[in-house]
Amino acid sequence: MNTHQLTIAGYLVLLSIGFVLWFATRHNTGSRLTNLGTMFQHLLRYRGTRLGLIIFWWWLGWHFLVSVVHYN
Amino acid sequence: MHNESRHRKLSLWVAAFALCSALQVFRGAAGDSYIFVSGTILLILSTTLLEKLEFPSHRLASGRHLDWSGLVLLVALAFTPRHSAFDFGIFVLLLPIVVTLAWGERSRPKQPLTKRDRNTRFVWSAWAVAMCLWEFAANILGQLSTDPNNFPTISVLVDPLLKPEIGQAGYVAVWLSVGYYLLKAGAK
Numbered sequence: 001m002n003t004h005q006l007t008i009a010g011y012l013v014l015l016s017i018g019f020v021l022w023f024a025t026r027h028n029t030g031s032r033l034t035n036l037g038t039m040f041q042h043l044l045r046y047r048g049t050r051l052g053l054i055i056f057w058w059w060l061g062w063h064f065l066v067s068v069v070h071y072n
Numbered sequence: 073m074h075n076e077s078r079h080r081k082l083s084l085w086v087a088a089f090a091l092c093s094a095l096q097v098f099r100g101a102a103g104d105s106y107i108f109v110s111g112t113i114l115l116i117l118s119t120t121l122l123e124k125l126e127f128p129s130h131r132l133a134s135g136r137h138l139d140w141s142g143l144v145l146l147v148a149l150a151f152t153p154r155h156s157a158f159d160f161g162i163f164v165l166l167l168p169i170v171v172t173l174a175w176g177e178r179s180r181p182k183q184p185l186t187k188r189d190r191n192t193r194f195v196w197s198a199w200a201v202a203m204c205l206w207e208f209a210a211n212i213l214g215q216l217s218t219d220p221n222n223f224p225t226i227s228v229l230v231d232p233l234l235k236p237e238i239g240q241a242g243y244v245a246v247w248l249s250v251g252y253y254l255l256k257a258g259a260k
Binding site for chain 1: 083085086088089103104108114119149160163175185188192193199202210213217223227231244257258260
């Protein structure tokens, strides 16, 4: 496995973990973790979180739709 | 991102944005550096000098304005060429609007978190940090390597998927849905 494949494998592993976490907690019935929506409802009470998330969200749109991604 | 045990003036988002700013400077991306440095300054001001400044965004975000705006943006961004002056104009107009809507009222008083809430926050924070570290490592190693494609970043992997119209439309739909959710949930 070369570094290109290893890097992609890392992203896929992390995405899979995120998906499993979301899927396992989505009904909010577990005793250890709440679901993602409940967590966001709590975090979005804070202005810093609201601003941080919305600016980062805007940048994600800007990055792919306005900026040109350089491949090398 | 917040410590419940004591009042903290600066959120950890400031540290996160400062780190992103440093990475953009390292990449030599002038535009992105400017965005993240400005974001860092705005985050600092939002909890210090401008802390008392409030905007009743819930009135706008809870009505139908947001639904119609989202629909207009979907049509405008999904089917027009990327990297155009038109897209540039839309994003320049969009930034102050979403920042104002997200600004809202002051942070509400802290409430004690249950153990489940604390566990959830810790697990998802750890996941986000791991994802950022992997991306940062790929970015840095890619620039130090003779061939940047040895360590592809998320941008390099996702960008080709947006070249077909269906990919661009799908990305815009998902991206707008996330923004819509953040503004709606933040205004509650």
